[in-house]
Structure formats: structure tokens, C-alpha cells
Amino acid sequence: xxxxxxxxxxxxxxxxxxxxxxxxxxxxxxxxxxxxxxxxxxxxxxxxxxxxxxxxxxxxxxxxxxxxxxxxxxxxxxxxxxxxxxxxxxxxxxxxxxxxxxxxxxxxxxxxxxxxxxxxxxxxxxxxxxxxxxxxxxxxxxxxxxxxxxxxxxxxxxxxxxxxxxxxxxxxxxxxxxxxxxxxxxxxxxxxxxxxxxxxxxxxxxxxxxxxxxxxxxxxxxxxxxxxxxxxxxxxxxxxxxxxxxxxxxxxxxxxxxxxxxxxxxxxxxxxxxxxxxxxxxxxxxxxxxxxxxxxxxxxxxxxxxxxxxxxxxxxxxxxxxxxxxxxxxxxxxxxxxxxxxxxxxxxxxxxxxxxxxxxxxxxxxxxxxxxxxxxxxxxxxxxxxxxxxxxxxxxxxxxxxxxxxxxxxxxxxxxxxxxxxxxxxxxxxxxxxxxxxxxxxxxxxxxxxxxxxxxxxxxxxxxxxxxxxxxxxxxxxxxxxxxxxxxxxxxxxxxxxxxxxxxxxxxxxxxxxxxxxxxxxxxxxxxxxxxxxxxxxxxxxxxxxxxxxxxxxxxxxxxxxxxxxxxxxxxxxxxxxxxxxxxxxxxxxxxxxxxxxxxxxxxxxxxxxx
Amino acid sequence: xxxxxxxxxxxxxxxxxxxxxxxxxxxxxxxxxxxxxxxxxxxxxxxxxxxxxxxxxxxxxxxxxxxxxxxxxxxxxxxxxxxxxxxxxxxxxxxxxxxxxxxxxxxxxxxxxxxxxxxxxxxxxxxxxxxxxxxxxxxxxxxxxxxxxxxxxxxxxxxxxxxxxxxxxxxxxxxxxxxxxxxxxxxxxxxxxxxxxxxxxxxxxxxxxxxxxxxxxxxxxxxxxxxxxxxxxxxxxxxxxxxxxxxxxxxxxxxxxxxxxxxxxxxxxxxxxxxxxxxxxxxxxxxxx
Numbered sequence: 001x002x003x004x005x006x007x008x009x010x011x012x013x014x015x016x017x018x019x020x021x022x023x024x025x026x027x028x029x030x031x032x033x034x035x036x037x038x039x040x041x042x043x044x045x046x047x048x049x050x051x052x053x054x055x056x057x058x059x060x061x062x063x064x065x066x067x068x069x070x071x072x073x074x075x076x077x078x079x080x081x082x083x084x085x086x087x088x089x090x091x092x093x094x095x096x097x098x099x100x101x102x103x104x105x106x107x108x109x110x111x112x113x114x115x116x117x118x119x120x121x122x123x124x125x126x127x128x129x130x131x132x133x134x135x136x137x138x139x140x141x142x143x144x145x146x147x148x149x150x151x152x153x154x155x156x157x158x159x160x161x162x163x164x165x166x167x168x169x170x171x172x173x174x175x176x177x178x179x180x181x182x183x184x185x186x187x188x189x190x191x192x193x194x195x196x197x198x199x200x201x202x203x204x205x206x207x208x209x210x211x212x213x214x215x216x217x218x219x220x221x222x223x224x225x226x227x228x229x230x231x232x233x234x235x236x237x238x239x240x241x242x243x244x245x246x247x248x249x250x251x252x253x254x255x256x257x258x259x260x261x262x263x264x265x266x267x268x269x270x271x272x273x274x275x276x277x278x279x280x281x282x283x284x285x286x287x288x289x290x291x292x293x294x295x296x297x298x299x300x301x302x303x304x305x306x307x308x309x310x311x312x313x314x315x316x317x318x319x320x321x322x323x324x325x326x327x328x329x330x331x332x333x334x335x336x337x338x339x340x341x342x343x344x345x346x347x348x349x350x351x352x353x354x355x356x357x358x359x360x361x362x363x364x365x366x367x368x369x370x371x372x373x374x375x376x377x378x379x380x381x382x383x384x385x386x387x388x389x390x391x392x393x394x395x396x397x398x399x400x401x402x403x404x405x406x407x408x409x410x411x412x413x414x415x416x417x418x419x420x421x422x423x424x425x426x427x428x429x430x431x432x433x434x435x436x437x438x439x440x441x442x443x444x445x446x447x448x449x450x451x452x453x454x455x456x457x458x459x460x461x462x463x464x465x466x467x468x469x470x471x472x473x474x475x476x477x478x479x480x481x482x483x484x485x486x487x488x489x490x491x492x493x494x495x496x497x498x499x500x501x502x503x504x505x506x507x508x509x510x511x512x513x514x515x516x517x518x519x520x521x522x523x524x525x526x527x528x529x530x531x532x533x534x535x536x537x538x539x540x541x542x543x544x545x546x547x548x549x550x551x552x553x554x555x556x557x558x559x560x561x562x563x564x565x566x567x568x569x570x571x572x573x574x575x576x577x578x579x580x581x582x583x584x585x586x587x588x589x590x591x592x593x594x595x596x597x598x599x600x601x602x603x604x605x606x607x608x609x610x611x
Numbered sequence: 612x613x614x615x616x617x618x619x620x621x622x623x624x625x626x627x628x629x630x631x632x633x634x635x636x637x638x639x640x641x642x643x644x645x646x647x648x649x650x651x652x653x654x655x656x657x658x659x660x661x662x663x664x665x666x667x668x669x670x671x672x673x674x675x676x677x678x679x680x681x682x683x684x685x686x687x688x689x690x691x692x693x694x695x696x697x698x699x700x701x702x703x704x705x706x707x708x709x710x711x712x713x714x715x716x717x718x719x720x721x722x723x724x725x726x727x728x729x730x731x732x733x734x735x736x737x738x739x740x741x742x743x744x745x746x747x748x749x750x751x752x753x754x755x756x757x758x759x760x761x762x763x764x765x766x767x768x769x770x771x772x773x774x775x776x777x778x779x780x781x782x783x784x785x786x787x788x789x790x791x792x793x794x795x796x797x798x799x800x801x802x803x804x805x806x807x808x809x810x811x812x813x814x815x816x817x818x819x820x821x822x823x824x825x826x827x828x829x830x831x832x833x834x835x836x837x838x839x840x841x842x843x844x845x846x847x848x849x850x851x852x853x854x855x856x857x858x859x860x861x862x863x864x865x866x867x868x869x870x871x872x873x874x875x876x877x878x879x880x881x882x883x884x885x886x887x888x889x890x891x892x893x894x895x896x897x898x899x900x
Contacts, residue, residue, distance in 0.1 A: 038764070040809045041720040055788065089788055096790040099778025099843065101798060101805045108792030132719060133805060140777035180757060210714040243691040244735075246717045330736045331717065333691040479703040523708030525673050528758040531707040 001460055003186035003453075006032040006148070008403045009174060010194045011155045011217060014042030015131070015392030016371025016399075017196030018138035019091075020360075023400025024191070025145050031404070033147065034176050034187055036154040036212060036533070039139045043198055043210040044392065047131025048249060049115065050123035051095075051393075052386040053088035056112065059120040061085035065599065068387060071117045072380025073560040074576060074606040075230065078599035079412035080358045080376040083398075088390040091397060092124050100137040102126045115386045116250075116282070123386040128249070128323060134389060150187075152179040156467075156536050157442065158193065158220050159186070159459035160364060161450050166225030166582070167416040171367035172452040175463040179533065182526025184467060186460040188452065192403030194360065194368040195221060196396065200350055202537070203545045204494070205486035207347035208240055208247045217373040219540035221354045222547065223442040226362040227417065227580045229375040231544075232551030233351035235383055235561050236495045238286035240346030242304045246331045248343060250385075252324055253279040255316070257309040259290070260340065261298040267305070284382070284561055287345035287495045294344075306340035345495055349388065351379040351561065352551065355415050355580065359408045360399025363416025370399040376413065377578065380595075381560025382609075412596065417582055424554055424590035430503045431510040433546050435586030436517060470535055475520030478535040485512045485538075485545055493549050498565035502553040509546050516542060546588070551579045554590055560609075572606050662688040663745035664697055666709065670758050673708075679756075681747075682706075688739060694727055694748065695734035698760075711760040718876055721808030724815070725760055726751055731812035731874040751815035767811040770828050774835040774855055780844050797842045804837035804884060806877040813871035813881055825860040829871035829881040832856055836884040839891070850895060857892045865889075 008024040010017045013035035024031040033039070054064045064085035069076055092110075096102060102110040103125055114121040126133040142149065153176040163169045173188040187193075197217030201209025222228045239248040253259075259279050261267045268274050273289035274281035281289075290305050299305060309317060309324070317325065317337055328336045353375035360368045360376075371392045378391050402408050488508035492501035516539060523531035557571040558564055577592040597604045664684045670676035684701040695713055702709040712722040716735045723734040726749040728742055739746065754762035784791060813829040814820050820828045827835075838844055839852040856862050862885050871881040 037714060037720070037722070038768075038809075041714050041722050043715060043720070045719045045808070046715050046717060093788050093790055097783050099780075099838070099841065101801060101841075102790075104793050104795045104798050106795065108794055110790055127802070129719075129806070132808075136805070137778070143772055144775075144777035144779075210720065211716065212714045241691075243689070243696070244693070244716050327717075330738070331691070331693065333738050333740060477703075477707055479707065483703075521707075523710075525670050525708065525758065527670060527672055528710050528761050529708075530710050 001186065001457060002183060003188055003456060003460070004032065005188040005190065006030050007189065007191040008032075008194065008400070009034055009187050009189040010196060010400075011035070011174060012042070012196035012198060012373070013037070013039035013139075013149065013151070014196060014198050014371065015044035015134055015138065015389065016396035017194070018135070018142055019393045019396030020194045020196055020370055020400035020403070021147050022138065022141055022145065023397040024404040025147055027401055027404035027406055029191055029404035031147055032187070033142070033149045034153045034155050034174070035149065035151055036179070038151040039142065039149060040136060042135055043213055044135045045132045046208070046210070047134070047389055048128045048247070050113065050125030050130045050386045051088070051092055051134070051389040052115070052118065052122050052384070053092040053124055053390060054085065054120070054122055055089050055092065055110070055124065056122070059122050061089070062601070063119050064088070064122060066604070067118050068378065068384060069604045070607065070609060071382055071384035071387075072378075073382055073570065073609050074572070074597065074604065075233075075377070075380030075559060075578070075595055077377050077413055077596040078604055079596060080378050082599050083358045084378050084387070084390055084394050087394040087397070091390065091393040095134065095137055095393070098137050098141050100126060100133050115384070117384045118386070131389065150176065153177070153185065154179055154533050154536070155216065155220070157459050157463045158224050158367070159456040160224040160367070160442070161455055165417070167363045167418060169225055169364045171224075171364050173456045173459070175459045177467065177533070179528055182529065184460055184464045186456045188456045189366065191405065192366045192368055194370060194399050194403055195354060195373055196369070196371045197373045199372045200541070200544045201347045203486065203489050203541050203548065204347040205483070205490045206240065206344070207245050208237060209347065214537035214540055215373070215544040216537065216540050217369060218354050219543045220442070221362060221367065221369060222543060222581075222583050224364065225583060226364055226367065227355045227582045228352065228547045229355040229580055230352035230377060230381070230551065230578050231547040231581060232555050232562050232579060233381045233560060234347060234548060235283065235349040235351065236287045236345045237348035238283055238290055238345050239307055239343040241328070241332045242342050242344050244331045245346045246327055247348070248307065248324060248327065248341060252307060252309055252321060255309070255320055256312055257307050258311070259286070260306045260308055261293045262300045263298055265298070267293050267298070284495065284563065288563065290343070290345055291495055300342060304342040304344040307343045308340035309336055310338070310340065349383055351375065351377070351381060351383055352548070357411035357413035357415050358398070359402045359411050360395050361402060361411065361415070368399040368403055370395040381562060414593065417591070419593040420580070420591040421594055422577070422592045424592065427550070427554055427590055428503070429550070429553070430507055433506065433510070433550060434583070434588045436513055467532065470519070470521045470532060471524065473520035474522065475518040476515055477522065478516075478519050478538040481512050481515050481519065482534075482538045482541060484508060485541060489545055489548070493552055495563060496565065497552050497563060499553065502549055505549045506546070506553070509542060509549060512542050547581045550581055550588065550590060554579055576606065660688050661685045662697060662739055664701060665745050665747045666701070666760070667749040668759055669756055683745070690740075692739050693735055694725065694737045694739060694742075694746065695723055697739060697746070698734060698748070710758050719808060721810035724751055724810040724812040724876075725749070726815070731816045733810060733812070733876045736876055751811065753815050753821045754811070764811060766824070767809070767814055767828070767830070770814070770831040771809065771834060773827060774831045775852070776831075776834045778838060778841070778844065779848055782845065791843045793841075793843055797840075801837050801840050803879050804833050804840070806879055807833055808877060810876060812874045812876060816870040816874045818868060818870070819864050819866060823860060823864060826864045827856065827861055829885065832862055832865075832888065833879060833881050833884050836888055839888065853888070853892045853895050856888055862888050862892065
């Protein structure tokens with residue numbers, strides 16, 4: 001049995017994972033990264049916009065915190081939001097000191113630009129490829145420090161003790177499948193395991209997320225007892241290309257791009273979706289308008305609408321939007337100088353995720369999470385543009401420091417089932433959610449193994465059995481299950497949500513779970529078996545889809561990215577609380593914990609989110 | 612094993628071209644492709660709505676795949692479909708063991724550089740309508756094949772690491788929250804070099820790299836260029852970096868065939884960067900004479 005031992009294990013090597021690894025290394029820890037993609041392949045690289053940080057005179061962290069709280073529609077936790085705003089400037093300057101090629105002002109200082117929902121132009125950027133530069137700059141620092149990277153190692157199980165109360169459980173490591181050799185390998189972490197696995201957009205059939213974004217971290221954490229938080233909050237972007245989900249930047253509409261339906265009508269005005277802002281209304285408003293047009297028979301091919309920028313003229317297009325021409329041509333086969341671009345809403349970002357405190361720690365000792373897979377919560381019900389990248393570096397760094405032993409003070413955010421203030425008693429689900437059998441398979445064993453080495457060895461054995469079963473079994477191809485799951489999610493848990501549709505989705509998810517009982521991997525090879533990897537991922541997608549849908553069914557209000565046909569108001573009297581879902585050893589249980597609106601110097605009073 | 616199917620680049624030595632020309636050329640290429648696409652679409656009758664893919668298959672441990680072969684897949688064609696889309700379709704509908712790397716689908720993760728109809732390109736960024744059919748898809752030449760279209764990237768990563776691919780300086784500003792200053796011109800100077808996505812298309816296309824396993828290769832040299840030309844590192848560090856790329860298997864091995872520049876999916880003027888480093892190295896050596 002191969003077992004590698006390190007002080008800190010970081011799972012995933014995008015922005016949050018890289019920053020966490022560097023931070024743990026700064027503390028003197030022996031740190032290793034275990035990642036299913038080589039670090040530079042991570043989806044952080046696709047981020048375009050920038051990094052919000054209060055760097056300049058006239059701006060300060062309290063303004064950044066206020067904007068973020070308002071953008072979150074008062075569902076973010078003040079201590080976490082304030083931590084983000086306070087730490088972001090130092091982290092951005094740190095990136096500059098590591099050589100990140102930021103765009104520059106005439107005086108040689110880093111540039112900042114205005115972004116939606118911000119009261120000060122504080123979005124620090126590096127061209128239109130800020131994420132790419134952030135990712136590569138931090139990977140360079142990992143190389144410089146000689147941090148060990150196990151790349152193309154797919155972590156598929158956590159090594160956690162099986163105490164009854166998740167808050168008593170301890171994480172001692174994880175298990176990974178070596179993609180190139182087919183070996184099942186144990187990783188023992190004496191300090192902690194940090195999950196930084198990124199998004200889970202593959203739950204939907206149309207997303208800007210990478211194919212690798214399958215929610216592995218959230219699904220694994222959920223199944224060992226860490227509650228999933230605010231899972232119903234999913235951000236959809238209104239202008240993505242229909243065949244691939246590639247994002248067409250808001251810049252096109254910013255420059256004057258117009259949205260048309262199949263009748264050639266400028267529907268944002270024609271049908272009164274946004275009589276003032278028109279095409280420049282907020283992401284959720286434009287996304288819903290587009291789908292309404294399609295649903296009313298005014299879409300093209302019953303699928304998309306047109307985004308037209310031809311009237312801007314060749315000169316302006318080539319000058320300011322040249323990259324859009326390449327994107328539309330390369331990924332959709334359309335030349336936007338001569339014809340309008342087809343666009344439709346696509347899943348873009350998940351606000352919800354693994355419940356953590358502001359130090360990145362979960363309720364299970366030794367288990368951390370940071371970045372998009374985590375929910376601390378910074379973004380509440382809606383993320384502002386430019387706030388994803390600072391989250392990666394701020395909370396990646398904190399999780400890394402903490403796991404390596406630095407004292408960051410007591411967290412203000414309470415985690416774990418003990419933080420519950422209210423149970424959800426009346427959720428009307430058409431089918432039982434949760435595991436079909438082997439309810440508690442993901443924690444160590446019956447009889448509470450507690451010796452760390454034994455916990456890891458047990459997990460390796462359990463995972464080896466699971467993989468051998470999958471390889472030996474000639475059953476349903478996971479791709480069929482995944483496709484049906486994704487379609488059901490896009491049809492029913494998209495920008496429009498209503499009770500009946502959500503219940504329908506839960507039924508399909510249940511069917512997918514049942515079919516998955518018979519899943520099999522037809523590629524018999526031990527070498528680079530992506531069939532096996534995708535099959536394991538699909539199980540994670542099922543669990544994540546279920547939590548999103550349960551949360552969406554429970555939350556009977558309209559807040560941020562979550563819209564319900566039957567409930568068109570934000571209801572602060574009842575819903576200033578986080579939706580929590582505990583796996584509960586296979587029988588998911590919903591409960592709530594309050595939002596923290598008390599900040600360091602003030603209490604945030606909920607106001608109407610208008611701009 | 613390696614496919615070693617060498618497609619000779621016909622381009623021979625030319626003078627260093629300018630970035631603006633490069634830009635113009637790319638746009639001209641785009642127009643040309645648009646025309647070609649129009650013709651292709653006009654030609655499509657119903658029966659042609661199927662695209663045939665001839666895909667390289669190999670698995671070192673599976674009977675019947677130990678000897679490399681080509682499999683043919685017939686995939687329904689739709690407007691906007693890329694090589695990657697077709698591969699995914701073939702895998703998900705016909706053969707789940709068909710293996711290739713891919714992730715972002717938008718030419719930023721650099722996972723899916725392939726040898727398509729005899730040229731290195733990203734599968735996700737290549738429209739089927741721009742290609743001659745049937746489409747022949749192979750792993751990158753000059754790299755060990757792991758399985759099907761997956762090649763071993765270790766050698767490429769080793770070369771990248773050999774050039775100390777990280778920012779180094781001894782003089783950081785002392786003030787709180789104070790950044791290093793960099794002129795816009797200098798940022799512009801390194802801009803194209805920072806766009807590399809480590810796809811290794813350049814390395815695969817390079818005849819010199821094919822014959823000299825120790826040659827740093829275009830991507831690694833470009834990485835060195837990115838730091839050597841960054842004014843924030845200072846003159847001493849630039850000297851140090853020039854020493855690295857001037858070694859026996861460094862810049863002087865480049866014979867300016869431009870094949871790397873031609874295949875780079877991010878339009879980085881790689882050959883130009885290598886040439887500039889040669890000039891810098893000469894200048895720097897002259898200083899000590």
C-alpha cells in the first residue's frame with residue numbers, strides 16, 4: 001500500500017489551492033498538492049475581469065465590505081466579508097511582488113477599473129486575462145519553493161473517523177487515484193487537508209465551467225458530514241455561446257451591443273424587462289428575460305437569442321472587442337462583424353458550498369476548504385464581479401496558514417450541526433433524498449477507528465474495492481446518467497424555479513441515483529482511464545444536484561440569484577438565514593443558521609438591492 | 612513509443628517578422644477561413660452531415676490496442692462544432708474508452724493540443740468546418756504516447772522548470788502596500804510572452820527539439836524571455852537569465868524555422884522572442900570583451 005505523508009495536503013491546484021500551499025509552506029510546513037489536473041490547467045485561468053481590493057486613496061476596506069454585503073443581498077456573513085475586504089489589498093500587492101503582470105497606469109502603479117456594484121473603481125486587473133496571470137504567477141511560486149505536486153492524481157475519498165457526531169470527527173488524509181498508473185494511493189496529512197477543488201458547474205448541461213468542475217470537494221466533504229451551505233444560490237451569466245458555454249463578456253453590452261429575439265425585437269425594452277437599463281440590467285434580470293423570450297416562442301431554434309454588435313462598426317469592434325471576434329469564430333463558427341452572435345444563459349458560479357468559518361476550517365477537525373468549493377460565506381446569494389479572485393487568495397492563504405499551525409484567533413462564524421437554530425420540518429419532497437444503501441460508507445468504519453494511520457489505510461482499502469467493483473462491472477454508462485441529470489437541472493433548477501419543477505428535478509435525481517447503482521466502466525485499462533474518473537465524478541454530481549434542488553425547494557423567497565415563481569419578494573423577516581443541508585449518514589437533513597450582520601464597527605442593515 | 616509522424620514545415624528561414632504583421636496575418640487567415648467555411652457549408656448535402664474522424668488508438672495494456680491503429684468514428688456534424696466537440700461525442704456515444712485530455716473548452720487550460728490533419732492545434736479551438744474531411748486526429752508528435760491521444764508531458768514541464776520560471780528580485784519596495792513600478796511600455800513588451808498556456812504545441816512542432824532532447828524549446832525560452840525582459844527584476848537578474856538561455860541547448864539551437872510561431876494557439880511570436888534573446892545575449896557578452 002502506497003501512503004505518502006505530509007504535514008498539509010492541498011486538494012486541487014487552482015488559485016485557492018496554490019495560495020494555500022504557498023501559505024502553509026511559509027509557515028514551515030511540509031506541504032503537497034494533489035490535483036486531478038496539472039496546476040496550470042485549472043479553471044482559475046479562465047477568469048477575465050479582475051481582483052477587487054481597496055488599494056487607493058479615497059477607497060477603504062469598509063466600502064468594499066459594504067458593497068459586497070449589499071451585492072450578497074444580505075446573505076453574506078459580516079465577519080467573513082470584512083476579512084475579505086481587509087486582507088485583499090495585502091494579497092494583491094503580494095501577487096505584484098511575485099511578478100504578476102498587472103495592467104499599469106502612467107505612473108507605473110497597478111491599474112484598477114470600475115465594475116458592477118462597486119462604489120469605487122477597485123478592480124485590479126491584468127488585461128482581460130487576470131485569472132490566467134494569477135494562476136501562472138502562483139504556480140511559478142510553487143515551483144520556486146519546490147512544493148511537491150502530485151499532478152493527475154484524482155482525490156476520490158477523504159480519510160475521516162466515524163464518530164457519530166460530525167463535530168467529533170477528524171480528517172487524517174485522503175485517497176487518490178493515480179490517473180497515469182491506475183494505483184490507489186493514500187495521503188496522510190498530520191496537519192490538515194485543504195479542499196480547493198473549485199466549481200461544480202457540470203451539474204448543469206450548459207455552463208461556463210470547465211469539464212473538470214464536477215464538485216468533487218463539496219461532494220466528498222458533504223458525505224463525511226460537513227454541511228453544505230446555501231446551495232440554491234447559483235449565478236447564471238446571460239451571454240454564453242450555445243454550443244460550448246464559452247462566455248461572451250459583458251463588455252459587448254457595455255459598448256452598446258443589443259439583444260434581439262427571433263422577431264427582430266429589442267426585447268429588453270419591447271417587453272419591459274428593464275425599461276431603464278435595457279441590455280445592461282443585472283445578470284439575473286437579463287438571463288430571465290432571454291429565457292422568457294425563448295419560452296414564449298420568440299427564441300431562435302427554441303434555444304437562444306441574438307447579441308448584435310455589427311452596428312458598432314468595424315473600427316470600434318476591432319479596437320475594443322477584437323477578442324470577441326476570435327471567441328465567436330473559434331467556438332461558435334460565427335463572424336460577429338457580419339452576423340449576430342447566438343447567446344443564452346449559462347451556469348457561471350456557485351455561491352454555495354462547503355460550510356467553513358473565516359479561517360477556512362470546517363466542523364471536522366483537520367478538514368479545510370477554500371475558494372469556489374467553499375462557502376464561508378462571502379458572496380451570500382449573489383457574487384459581485386471581481387470578488388471571486390480575492391476570495392481565492394484571501395481564504396486560500398488563511399486556510400494554508402491555519403492548517404500549518406498559525407493562530408488566527410477564534411472564528412466568529414460557527415460551523416457544524418451545533419450551529420443550527422431552526423430545523424426545516426415541512427419540506428415537501430416527492431421522493432426520499434440521500435443514499436440508497438450503504439449509508440455511512442464514506443467515514444472510516446463501524447467501531448470508530450481512530451488511529452490516524454488506520455483511518456487512512458481503511459480509506460485506501462475501501463476506495464480500492466470501490467474502483468475494482470466499478471472496473472469489474474459491465475453496467476450502465478455514466479454518460480447517459482450524467483446527461484439526464486444535467487438536462488433536468490437546466491430545465492427545472494435554472495434561472496426560473498417553481499415548486500413543481502423542483503419536485504420533478506428531485507424525482508429525476510432519484511432515478512439517476514438508482515441507475516447509478518448499476519453503473520459500470522467499460523474501459524478495462526489501468527492506464528489513464530478517464531471513463532473511470534468520469535464515472536466517479538458523476539456520483540458527486542448527483543449529490544451536488546440534490547443539495548442545490550433541496551435548497552431551492554426550501555427557500556420560499558426571491559433573493560439574489562434565487563428566483564421562485566410563487567415567491568416574488570425578498571422576505572427578511574423569515575429568510576435572513578443560511579440554508580444548511582447535512583448528509584446525516586445518508587438521510588439528508590435541512591436546517592438553518594442565522595446570517596451574521598454584525599461587523600467590526602457596525603451592523604449592516606438590509607436595504608433594497610438596487611443600483 | 613511515439614508516433615513520430617513528421618510533417619515537415621515548408622517554411623524556411625525568413626527575416627524576423629513584426630507583431631503588427633502577425634496581427635494582420637491572423638486577421639487575413641480568419642477571412643480566408645470564413646470563405647472556406649462558407650464554401651464548405653454550401654457544399655454540404657444531407658448525406659454530408661456526418662463527419663468522419665480517423666483517430667489514433669493505443670493502450671499499452673489492453674489486448675487489441677497494444678499495436679497502434681486508427682479507428683473511424685462517424686459523428687453528426689452541426690454548425691459551430693469543434694474537433695473537441697466531435698471527440699466528446701464519439702466518446703460519450705460510441706466508445707467510452709476513447710481517451711484525450713480536455714478541460715476548459717475555451718483555449719485557456721492548454722490541455723488539448725493535438726495533431727489534427729497533420730498540424731498541431733487545440734481541439735477546442737478548431738472548427739470542423741475549417742478542416743478537410745475525414746479528419747485525422749493524432750497525439751502530439753515527438754512525445755511519448757501514454758494512451759490514445761494522451762502524451763507524456765513530463766519532458767515539457769522539465770524544460771519549463773529548467774529556466775527558473777519564477778519572478779526573482781532583490782529589491783522590493785519597503786513601504787506598506789507599495790507595489791513595484793512598471794512602465795506601460797515594459798508591460799506591453801512582455802504581454803504576448805505571458806499568454807503562454809503550456810499546451811506544448813510549439814515544442815511538438817519544432818524539428819530541433821525533436822532531434823535534441825535537451826534543447827529548452829520555444830515555450831521555455833519564451834518563459835525566460837518573459838522574465839528577462841521584465842524591468843522589475845533588474846539588470847543583474849537579466850544577466851543571470853541570459854546565461855541560462857545561452858547554454859549549449861539554449862537559444863542558439865533555434866534555426867528560425869518559425870514552425871512554433873505558426874502553431875502557437877495564443878499567437879505568441881515565439882521565434883521573434885528567441886531571436887531577441889540571441890541579440891541580447893550577444894550584446895551582454897560584448898560588454899565583457
